[in-house]
Amino acid sequence: MSESHSKIITNIKAELGSRLTIMGHHYQNDHVIQHCDLRGDSLELARKVPGLKSEYIVFCGVSFMAETAAMLASDQQKVILPAPEAGCVMSDMAPWALLDAVMRKLTADGRRVTPLAYVNTEAAIKSVVANYGGSVCTSANAETMLKWAREQGDGVLFLPDANLGMNTANRLGIPESKWARLDVSGMAKNLNPEDLADKEMLLWPGLCVIHKRFKAEQIDEIRHRDPDALVVVHPECHPDVVAKADADGSTSFIIKYVEEAPPGAAIYIGTEINLVERLAKQYRNEKLVRPLYPSRCLNMAKTTEEVLAATLQDLDGIDAVTVPGDVAHKATVAIERMLDICS
Incomplete structure (x- = not known):
């Protein structure tokens, strides 16, 4: 990357001092991660947001991570995603409206199914999860959170990553005979809750392409x-x-x-x-x-040193990451539930 981009970033960081915090996920490239004040996985970075005092929080990662940061930050802080188009294919596999339709079907007969969403999901998904008494997890705490979710009812819907769900179920000794991968095609028109009555681990059919x-x-x-x-x-x-x-x-x-x-x-x-x-x-x-x-990960790669430099040069002109109030409130409940359980 251009030396000028690195110099721009270094100079702006020196100028703003404690007013600026740059956060970076481990999957960012070295040209970007070298400028990050904080680096970590999803759980580590989420835990650090509430303790930040900086006016500007620049999150080098993907959209769902910046949404989480925005929900945990104060009203006086501005969270910015340098590459707004950096999404997550896995997250897109679980649209919130489809999850709501699935949960309504699964709980229509009074069955208590607790949704547990991987943190790699948009805020709207986390909001739906909270509506049904569920929470979220990361790969670091999936085992702890699945134990918790199993205690809340008689079934868990794990989404959207079926692989993480299966691996975590294996760790907890949940037999494969108690698993079921859901058919959610066509707004879950073929989903029959009666076929799932004896299944404890309900798996959303999603995955990480990486x-x-x-x-x-x-x-x-x-x-x-x-x-x-x-x-x-x-x-x-x-x-x-x-x-x-x-x-x-x-x-x-x-x-x-x-x-x-x-x-x-x-x-x-x-x-x-x-x-x-x-x-x-x-x-x-x-x-x-x-x-x-x-x-x-091509989405992680969308944040380059050049993009980061351009972002820092226009902090007041770039729109902050925002989540609608009602969605943010409910999604924050799901996130804070995880943070409390794993504290």
Whole structure:
């Protein structure tokens, strides 16, 4: 990236000082992440927002993350997403109106189904979840939140990532005979609650396109080539991939796993390539860090150093990330419920 872009960012940060906080998700590229005051996964960054005093919060990530930040920030703070078009394919797989239609069907006979939404969803989804007494989760706390959701009724609707739902169910020992992947096509016209009466884990048919690219065969090939290699993957991967890996966990877990691996270890990572490449650089003289398969998030890539520089040059002219009041209130209930449970 241009040196001038980096200089612009550095100068504006120095000028604004504590009035500005730049937050960045681990999947941002190095040219952007180097300028971030705070970096982390979804849970880490959400936890930090309420404690910020900055007038401007610039969130380098995707839209649902900036929405969460906007809901947790004060009225005096302005949350800005440098690339407003940076969405999330997984989030788009669960439109709020469809979720509401599904929940109305599932609870029509009085059954108490608790929706648990992955944080990778828009605010409107979180609002619907709150309406039905549910909450949200991240990959870091999915196990804790699923335990909680199971205690609230006689069924859990996990959305939108079926892989994370299945992997978490496996961790809690929920047998596959108690799972069901829902048919939500055509506004759930074919969904029959009677067929699901004995199912405890109801799975929305969504996935992360980044982690879909990782296959069990890739791990088999690594095992054949280097039997001593370690493999760690994100739980958005298919359960077959997770089963063959040495470990699985959130981005923060993966970072710690690499840190604690013995010197000289060869570690293959199944998650977004920016994080893998950053870890490879960090440990290049100590350990061999490689991607299980190079998989890049194009939405995360929409925030470039040039885009960040242009954003900082026009902080007062750019529209803040906003969420309609009624949606924000209910969605915040779902988010704060998670934060309270996981505090």
